[in-house]
Amino acid sequence: MSRNEAVEPILTAAPVVPVLIIEDVKSAVPLARALVAGGLPAIEITLRTPAAMDAIRAVAAEVEGAFPGAGTVLSRAQLSEAEKAGAKFAVSPGATDHILDAANEFNVPLLPGIATASEAMRLLEHGYRICKFFPAEQAGGVNYLKALSSPLPAIRFCPTGGVSLQNAPTYLALPNVICVGGSWVAPKEAVAAGDWGRIEELARAASQLRAAK
Numbered sequence: 001m002s003r004n005e006a007v008e009p010i011l012t013a014a015p016v017v018p019v020l021i022i023e024d025v026k027s028a029v030p031l032a033r034a035l036v037a038g039g040l041p042a043i044e045i046t047l048r049t050p051a052a053m054d055a056i057r058a059v060a061a062e063v064e065g066a067f068p069g070a071g072t073v074l075s076r077a078q079l080s081e082a083e084k085a086g087a088k089f090a091v092s093p094g095a096t097d098h099i100l101d102a103a104n105e106f107n108v109p110l111l112p113g114i115a116t117a118s119e120a121m122r123l124l125e126h127g128y129r130i131c132k133f134f135p136a137e138q139a140g141g142v143n144y145l146k147a148l149s150s151p152l153p154a155i156r157f158c159p160t161g162g163v164s165l166q167n168a169p170t171y172l173a174l175p176n177v178i179c180v181g182g183s184w185v186a187p188k189e190a191v192a193a194g195d196w197g198r199i200e201e202l203a204r205a206a207s208q209l210r211a212a213k
């Protein structure tokens with residue numbers, strides 16, 4: 001059994017997890033509604049802005065069908081606060097002793113990040129079978145992940161970082177890719193302009209992505 005087994009149904013709900021940077025808490029609910037309407041229920045709200053935690057709280061309370069998650073989780077305190085805010089999952093760009101110890105204390109499942117074979121082995125040793133591959137494109141992209149997966153077939157990945165509508169299908173074609181993450185679904189200008197129709201369209205296109213043949 002995987003240490004973070006509870007992330008599996010969330011990450012398999014759609015092929016893409018949108019990664020959001022929310023500057024104004026007022027945009028959180030309509031943005032999340034547009035993403036859910038477009039077919040993307042798992043939503044990563046990065047803890048990079050002062051509004052992020054309130055945004056998670058608002059989406060958890062008000063958006064039916066959404067699985068809000070906390071992204072950029074770097075500390076025990078953030079993990080604790082995210083769980084209290086109603087986050088259904090938490091994402092970390094890496095996997096330190098501090099964050100892995102903290103994950104053992106809380107119920108919210110953690111998706112920790114890796115970029116090397118040693119890091120992936122370490123997570124396997126901690127009982128994790130699902131992790132983030134970050135930063136995906138910059139670390140070596142699809143070919144790198146394919147090579148990493150060959151000796152480590154027990155671990156599945158959510159590649160994030162530089163993933164786009166164009167390159168997502170090649171990641172989704174790898175047997176060890178569970179979903180991909182990316183910010184392209186919620187462009188900064190569209191969020192600032194409140195163009196929820198545009199975001200719903202981008203979400204729909206992302207939700208219909210299939211593995212490349």
Ligand SMILES: O=C(O)C(=O)C[C@H](O)[C@H](O)COP(=O)(O)O
Nearest residue numbers: 019071072093160161162182183
């Ligand atoms: O802060 C975190 O924990 C993250 O989740 C980092 C994000 O995965 C990337 O910033 C998304 O990358 P882009 O799709 O290339 O914009």
